[in-house]
Structures are given as structure tokens and as C-alpha cells.
Amino acid sequence: MNIFNKLNQLTSLTENEKILAKYMQNNPENFIKMSASEISDACFISTSTIYRLCQKLDLLGLSDLKIQVSSSINEYLNEKNVIDYNYPFNGNETQYEVILKMKELYEQTLISSLNLIDINQLNLISNALKDSKHIDFYTSAGNIYFAENFKFQMQEIGRLINVPIEEYHQRLTASSSDENHVAIIVSFEGRGAIMQNIAEILKNNKTPIILISSTNENPLNKYATYQLYLSSNENHFNKISSFSTRLSLLYILDCMYTQFFKLNYNANIKYKLNTYNKLSNKK
Template sequence: MRGAFYNLINFINTNSIDDVYANAAKIILKNIYLIPDSTITDIADYCFVSTATISRLCRKLNYESFADFKMDVTMNLNYFNRDALRLQFDHQLPQREYLYQGKEVFKDHFENIINNLRSTYDSIDYEDLEFIVDKIYESNRVCFAGNFFTQSVSMQLQIELSYLGKECSAMYPLQQQLLVIEQLTKNDLIIVSSIAGGFMISHPDVMRAISKSQAYKIVITQLDKFVYSDMVDMILQVGTDHHSLIGKFSITYIFEVLEAMYYLKYGTKNINNHKE
């Protein structure tokens, strides 16, 4: 639930330091708490630019309009503090005074990560991972869907698959994800990844499109039930059975294992074919 932050920071980090849009993005990020109660004119005044510049910036950030950007920021801020607690303390909400006991945080966070990974290792069958690897190989195209973090993680697998000749897409902008999903056929594969179900909750329109797609549908998440869960072909449940953001380590682990398994089973074959 931090998409607006990801979008702003990624935009700032990949543009020139004297770019007018990047400078506006920096000011917006610094004053992010003002966005929910501000108009586009207010934001333009904060940034010393025109409202047209703010509109163009929103489109550069992959929003259709300032209204969409404002709505996403508002939702992000509502979840942000809760996410911070879930990140550090798993599903156990700490007492406020506990936040200052850094040594305990250091230890408990480590233990929660290990427990989450152990749960993933114990609950997932190797055969399920092998099935996914084979499904990737058999598919004409592979489409990855999710929010910014899991899309970034899936990019490593996408790079490996692309190197070995597999057509992949992992668009982050939601409208682009929808366009790609609508083009998929029964010979294609969709892999949705969401740590604690935020993608499914926030973007039911994308999940609706996925549910209607003819492509084979795999979801990697900590949840066993979510919107349209009865319409997907396979759920690979990782981590523990709650909504902890620590599950990101388990999802990263799964993607890295899939990358290694795919290379071991099909990589050498494809490389030899390229050489011939």
C-alpha cells in the first residue's frame, strides 16, 4: 500500500536533478501529508508551477489525473502507519514504549523473518514449484501482475526468462497491466504476487480482468482467500497465515528459487539452441 511513494521516489531517482517535474515531485513528497486536503491549484502553488505542470506530472507518475493521484496518496497515508508496525513486529502490534527498545526490535524482526521463511519452506511442495517452472516454459507469454515491490522482485525472474528467450511483461502502471492482460490467450500465463493481498483489495478491476482471462492464472501470496480467488487456477501460499508484510522475504525467496530451477531445467537447453 505504498504505491504513491514508490512512484514519486522512483521518478525522482531516475530524472535529472534540475528537471522541473522531478523538483515538483520532491516538493510533493516532502509535503505528502497535505495532499488529501489540497486542490491541484494548492499543489501547483506549493511547487511554484502551473496546474498544467502538475497534471503532466501525474501522468508521468502513471496516474490518469490529479484526482487519481490524490486518491492513491490518501489511501497510502491511511495504511502507512499500520504498515510500519506490521513490517517490524509481524502480526503482533507492539506497545508504544516498545518501539524504543531497539535491541528487541533487532532480535524480534530477525526471528519473525526466519519463522516466515520456515513456514514457507515447510508448507510448499517442491512439485508445485516444478509445476510452475514447467508452466512458464510451456507458455507463449508470461505476464507478471502486482504492486510495485513484488513487480520489482519479479523483474529478476523476468530478466532470466527474457535472456532465455521467453516473452515476458511486468508493467507496473495499472492501465498498462490491464492492456497486457486483455491480450493474453489460453496459451499464456499470468503470475500475480501480493504479500498480504493489498493488490487484490486495491485493484479489483485488474483482478476482474485476470479472472476473465483465458490464460492460466497463478497467485503467490500469504492469503488463502481473496477477491476472485475462486477464479484462479493455482494459489501458492507462502509465509504465515496472517497479513504480515514480512512475507516479502518469502515471496522474494520463491521468485529466486523459481529463477534457479528454471535455469537448471531449461536454461542450458535454450543457451545451446542459441549457440546453434
């Protein structure tokens, strides 16, 4: 995960640590050139605050922090480009201007999604999917189509996924789940009572949960075994459409699929080609 997004995820920062984090976000290029004493003077904090923040970020020290900032700075500055995710165009613009705005919206969404991906979590998730006997995918509304697409991708390489759609079927599936299952839950902010109920049932049944959600406060976070974050710049309802959230979800699911595919790359290619040869009646 991009170090700046990781900073935003920390919830136990002291006031001085918040000042330091804000300085890093506002002055990333200067920060990587400064010594501990220079940073301390600029932020009016003690040097011990710097090293406490490094510990909270699971980093070895200031040098490690500077490396992380340096490697993240380009994507972070690109993401700061101003765009209205909810109303990316207005009624007075030409169709060509709208097309360009949509291109910019998609580019910014992909940058934001990339910055939020935790590679370690992605690796753990791919191994959890590989080791599980059953995979169940829980979501609702328009996200069902993305779940079905992920199901199709996985079926092409011989891995079957269950996508219950109706609420009763979702509850029934969760109730019959156990530690041999892995559950994928997609819920932007966990508003629906059904997903909270399903997450609680799964947790009680000791089923590992992969939660894909926004970075906003979410009651489902406490149930998650693994977690990946969607680009979270859109309002839940006050917008033209879920342009950004849809693209972010597709990107994350494709990252999950490709990481899983890579675990057994050559065998998966062989399986897929053999299957399509059979479909085409080729020997």
C-alpha cells in the first residue's frame, strides 16, 4: 500500500504524530531530503515522535520511511490532481470534453486503487483461496455482475465459486459455511443489515472473510480476516453514477485473479487452453 494511504489508515496517532503525517503529505519532496532534527524543527515536535510514527508504520526508522515516501511520491502527487468524482462533467460540456473527463476519472481511479493495494494482503488472499475447499462470494445490487465475472474467470481455470444472490440463499450459504470455506464480501460501507448478519454468521462458523470495502468507517471491518480497499472518492448516493467505484472493484478483483493465476501459472494456462479446445471439439 502507498505509504500516504497507509498513513490515512492509522487511527491511533497522537496530535504530534498527526502534525508530522500532515507535513509529510504536504511536503513529500522536501521531507525526503531532511534530517531528523530538521524535520523536528519544521514540525515543532521531538525526534522521538518521528521514530514512534515509524514503529506504527512497521518501518525500521527514518531512512526506511524516506525510502517509502520516495517510492510513493509520484503516484501520490498524481492522485492529488483535482477531479470531481461525483460530477466529473456538466451539462454544458461537449461530448468530446465529457469523454476526456471520463478518461481522466478512470486514470485517477486506477492510481487511487493502486495506492491502496496492500501486496502482503493480496498474497495472503491468493493463498487462502488456493487452500480453501469452497469459495463463496457475497454482495448485492450492481456488484453482483462483477462477482459473476470473477466466478467466470475462476471457472475458466477449474476453480468453482458460489455466488448466492437472493437474501435467503445468502443466509443459507453462510449458515452452512465452515473453516473449509473462504468468503468474499464486497460492501462499500457495510450499510446493509443483510451483510452485517452474513458476516456475523460466517465469523461464528470460523469462515475466513475477505472484505473488499471503502476506506471509510465500516461495521464489517471487525469481521474481516483479510481486507482490500476500493478507491473511496465517490459519495454513496450524491453522484451521476458509480463510475469510479465500479472500475476500482473490477481492478481489485482482477488483481486477486491474476495473483491466484500466478500461483500455478503454466498449469492454469494449460487447463484453460485444453478446456477451450474441448469446447471447440478440437483434439
